[in-house]
Amino acid sequence: MHILVTGGAGFIGSHLVDALLEAGHDVTVFDNLSTGCRDQVPEQARFVQGDIRDEAALKALFGEGHFDVVFHEAAQTQVSYSLAHPREDAELNVLGLINVLEQCRRQGVQKFIYSSSAAVYGDNPKVPLDESEPLAPASFYGLTKVTAEKYIQLYGDLFGLPYAILRYANVYGERQGNGGEGGVVGLFARALARGEDLTIFGDGEQSRDFVYVKDVARANVAAIDGEVPSGIYNISTQIETTINALKEILLYFSHAGVAVSYGEARKGDIFRSSLANGKAREHLRWRPKMKLMPGLMATYQYFIEKEEQA
Numbered sequence: 591m592h593i594l595v596t597g598g599a600g601f602i603g604s605h606l607v608d609a610l611l612e613a614g615h616d617v618t619v620f621d622n623l624s625t626g627c628r629d630q631v632p633e634q635a636r637f638v639q640g641d642i643r644d645e646a647a648l649k650a651l652f653g654e655g656h657f658d659v660v661f662h663e664a665a666q667t668q669v670s671y672s673l674a675h676p677r678e679d680a681e682l683n684v685l686g687l688i689n690v691l692e693q694c695r696r697q698g699v700q701k702f703i704y705s706s707s708a709a710v711y712g713d714n715p716k717v718p719l720d721e722s723e724p725l726a727p728a729s730f731y732g733l734t735k736v737t738a739e740k741y742i743q744l745y746g747d748l749f750g751l752p753y754a755i756l757r758y759a760n761v762y763g764e765r766q767g768n769g770g771e772g773g774v775v776g777l778f779a780r781a782l783a784r785g786e787d788l789t790i791f792g793d794g795e796q797s798r799d800f801v802y803v804k805d806v807a808r809a810n811v812a813a814i815d816g817e818v819p820s821g822i823y824n825i826s827t828q829i830e831t832t833i834n835a836l837k838e839i840l841l842y843f844s845h846a847g848v849a850v851s852y853g854e855a856r857k858g859d860i861f862r863s864s865l866a867n868g869k870a871r872e873h874l875r876w877r878p879k880m881k882l883m884p885g886l887m888a889t890y891q892y893f894i895e896k897e898e899q900a
């Protein structure tokens with residue numbers, strides 16, 4: 591199949607591109623390299639540098655070739671940035687999305703697969719949360735994800751564009767940057783690889799559902815299947831891990847004698863988070879395979895090797 595991945599030079603997008611190429615697809619990446627890296631895009635994929643806010647660039651891209659499936663990963667991904675820059679956040683995450691959806695509609699794309707987030711649920715104390723829980727985002731980032739989901743559903747209803755909305759929990763793994771939602775793993779692993787001290791925001795008892803990036807890439811590939819009904823699917827492990835537990839595991843691996851300090855909790859952060867994944871298990875025939883310990887070890891190893899190359 592001919593597949594477009596927006597944001598394919600980023601953390602999750604680049605693992606998705608790897609998985610798509612491995613499955614024998616023909617892949618084009620569209621990315622402005624604002625947080626992504628050109629060298630994360632494999633040679634076998636076609637790379638087009640451009641911005642999803644640029645309608646003309648997208649028109650040219652879709653005009654050059656027909657895409658059967660479009661994965662939309664490009665976004666502003668930081669909760670804190672969305673609070674400081676709500677307008678830019680919305681321009682990227684809502685208007686940018688609409689630009690891509692418009693091209694998909696016009697070109698008769700067979701499926702649109704979107705990266706949504708646990709941030710749509712806000713601070714709901716019920717865990718694990720399933721897809722029918724109310725949407726109550728606690729940040730502008732979460733609000734743009736809710737709005738994006740509604741646009742995609744309406745494009746589905748009004749224009750018959752089939753879709754899969756994948757609500758990722760906290761994604762971690764090799765190539766992850768500093769800022770995204772699973773960012774704490776990358777921040778800690780990078781700091782430990784450098785022998786730097788760790789800071790935890792809040793008391794560290796806040797929990798997250800850490801899902802390994804290659805499992806997330808597999809879920810995306812599974813969503814291509816025409817038998818998968820248009821809908822919303824949580825992509826998660828359904829397991830809660832506290833930030834304190836995460837810190838202990840990483841300290842254990844690293845033998846780094848660094849100091850750990852606790853700072854003020856950040857605005858917009860969710861206290862407990864875990865997503866039910868039964869719907870993805872049933873319809874995508876997907877389940878997370880990577881256990882937390884080996885996944886964290888692989889991530890830590892990646893940052894060690896990066897430090898050695900630097």
Ligand SMILES: NC(=O)c1ccc[n+]([C@@H]2O[C@H](COP(=O)([O-])OP(=O)(O)OC[C@H]3O[C@@H](n4cnc5c(N)ncnc54)[C@H](O)[C@@H]3O)[C@@H](O)[C@H]2O)c1
Nearest residue numbers: 597599600601602622624625626641642664665761770772
């Ligand atoms: N990392 C997580 O834990 C997590 C959790 C839930 C949802 N998500 C979602 O998954 C998607 C991918 O996130 P990620 O963690 O890989 O982030 P990332 O920052 O590594 O990837 C985003 C990519 O999009 C590109 N991009 C940004 N703005 C662009 C623009 N205007 N035009 C074209 N390209 C642009 C960046 O250069 C980057 O390559 C995002 O939609 C994010 O909201 C991530």
